[in-house]
Amino acid sequence: MLSLKKNRAANAASQPRLVRRILIGSTVLFLGLFLLLPLIAVFAYALEQGGTAYWMAIKQPEALAALRLTLMTVAVAAPLNALFGIAAAWAIAKFEFRGKNILITLIDLPFTVSPVIAGAMFVLLFGARSAMGGWLLDRGIQIIFAPPGIFIATIFVTFPLVARELIPLMQALGNDDEEAAVSLGAGPLQTFWRITLPNIRWGLLYGVVLCVARAMGEFGAVSVVSGHIRGVTNTMPLQIEILYNEYDYVAAFSVASLLALVSLVTLGGKKIFEWKSRQHIIDQSAYSAQGGPVESTAS
Amino acid sequence: MKTRGQKRILPGFGLTMGFTLVYLSLIVLIPLSTLFLKASSLSLREIGDIIMTSRSLAAYRLSFGASFAAAGINAVFGLIVAWVLVRYKFWGKALLDGLVDLPFALPTAVAGISLTTLYSEKGWLGGVLAEVGIKAAYTRLGIVIALTFIGLPFVVRTLQPVIREIDPEVEEASAGLGARRWQTFLYVIFPNLLPALLTGFALAFARALGEYGSVVFISGNMPNKTEIVPLLIMTKFEEYDYAGATAIAASMLVLSFLLLLTINLLQWWSRRHHAVA
Incomplete structure (x- = not known):
């Protein structure tokens, strides 16, 4: 029928x-x-000229310096944005307050700002001609045309990525588990480590993967603030630009292929995350069917 | 801050909210307001003088035109792609579906040099196009190609869930009442998809307007001819023309915020539309 x-x-x-x-x-x-x-x-x-040429291009000192700076940028931007993502998602998903939608819109704001304009903002704020930049320079701290500028611009560009993954996830999971833990006497940190973190770990991981990939590949914003100093302020995408403009195509594409691999990892990560979160929901509903607490807001 | 109705059992609101607001202000709000503050120190006449030069106007025209064309291409093909990926089964579908997100994941500079090499006269596709007399790299066509690439996921990903939710019984009813297939599509399905389609279009358009990395390589960057607005901002910075860069950047920011508002309204319309249908 x-x-x-x-x-x-x-x-x-x-x-x-x-x-x-x-x-x-x-x-x-x-x-x-x-x-x-x-x-x-x-x-x-x-790989046009074979594996050896590929390997030589990647092993060049300037390419390695670019790789190092890129990894440093990731090491600064990803943990900070992950911490922010967790804090923002906790405040937004677990509590009711006025202006919540405005806050969510503000968190998404960096996505609507062109990367070039993002870089421009930080040059205006920290550049040698600005009040703050001049003050910092007098004390020997250089932000623009130096690694700190690259870090800040990258943090801005990747700002919403973790929060965006976690907010809907934590809203869907609801508060029941945590409330049960707290009423049974668990402390705040214990509740977070034992209850919340295991529940959100795949979403958090995927958000961090997105953040890492975007931080490694950011070009426009970093381009404005870096000053293109070889071996000092060149990230991988900037190194690709230089190699390409010097007609060293094999080297440019060799460095580019590393970033392309990272992006393939994020695409695979998305599939795994979707699969894992589906599985998680199935596990939860099987649990409820056995008489466990019913997920009231999981929709 | 007040909680509505429910008693607050969980800890950590003050700490997490405080951190969220401080971090948001330091990274996003203060830098953004600095830009507007700098722009407001210019008089309207000065801003007008910067924007009304023939070079700036050409860049605005090109950025809007190319972004509009690319978003249009994405609206047409994105609708087909989303429909096919939801409705049909065929070999390699899962791979294609995963691939749709590539423009989000692939760094723009990588996409830029790849597209440029492909479409240059010696490239795989540029060679074919050159034989029929079409030049793609270093022309406006190249810019549209790059912007189509980076805007592609937006239309597909906004349409897919909406297409998935269309109840086959609606189509069945339409067919049962004697409608031809194309009539069902045009009068029953398409109106349901329209809000999502427009949202996807607007998202792709907004992304294209600000795009830099994938375009600089393929565009050739000739002032008045193939210079997009983000590149013009970059050039002004390199020439230490901070006032010019600020004025153009602020004008583009205002436009993107207006677009964001439009997108939010479209999404709201889409949700309401959906609730009724």
Whole structure:
């Protein structure tokens, strides 16, 4: 009965075979041409002159210096934004207060700011010509055209990523588990470590992965604040630009392929995260079916 | 801050909220207001003089035109892609679906050099296009190609959940009442998708307006011809023309905030539309 009904519905909701083929064909062609080909090209051009040339390009001191600065930037930006993401999600998901929607909009704000404008803001704030920049320079602290400027610009650009993953997740999970723990006498830190963190760990991990990938690949904002000093303030994307503009294509694509690999990791991470969170919800509902507490807000 | 109704059992509101607000102010709000503060120190006439030069106007025209074209391409193909990925089963679908997020994940500079090399006259695609007399790299067409790439996920990802939620019974009813398939699509399905489609379009457009990394390589960066607004801001900075850079940056920021407002209204409309349908 049910399958019969489903079948009829499927017929009514489907296109003639020819239309379907045209639609699938244009999807494959469009995505292949615009997404797959540029991705394949990165690796193809990087390996154009063989593995040795590829390896030599990556081992160059300037490329290694760029890699080091990029990793340092990640090491500064990701933990800070992860901490912020957890704090913001805790405040927003666990409590009711006025202006919550405004706060969420403000957290998303960096996504609407062009990276170049983001970099420009920090030059205006910390540049040698600004009051604060001049004051800091007198004390020997240089922000713009130095690594700290790159760190701050990157923090700005990756600011919402962890919070954005955690806020909806923690809202969906609800407060029941934590309230139970607290009423049974658990302290705040204990509640967080034992109850909240295990519940949100995949979302947190995925948010951090996104943050790391974006921090490694940020170009526009970092470009404005870096000053392009070779071996000192060049991150990997800036190094790619220099190599490319010097017509050293193999080297440019070799460094680029490392970043492309990172982006493939994030794409895989997304699939794993989706799978894990589905599994988590299934586990929870199986638990409820056995007579455990019912998730009231999990929707 | 007051809690509404419920008693606050959980700890940590003051600490987390305090940290959130301080961090938000330091990283986002203070830098943003610095930009507007600097811009407001210019008189309207000065701002007008900066924006009304033929070079700036050409950059605005190009940025808006190319972003609009790219968002349009994405609206058309994004609708097809989203429809196909939700409704049909075929080999390689899961891979294609995962790939849709690539423009979010791939660093813009990497996308930029890859697209430029592909579409340059010696490249895989540029060579083919050159034979029919089309030049893509270092022209406006190249800019549209790069902006299409980076805006692609927005339309697909906003449409997919909406298409998934369309009840087949609605289509069945429409067919049962004698509607042809194209009539069902045009009068029943499409109006349901329109708010999400417009949202995706606006998101892709907003992203394209601010894009820098993937465009600088392929555009050729000729003033008045292939110079986009973010690049103009960059150039002004490199020439230490801070007033000029500030004025243009502030004008673009105001535009992006207006776009954000439009997108929020569209999403609200989309949700309400959905609740009724």
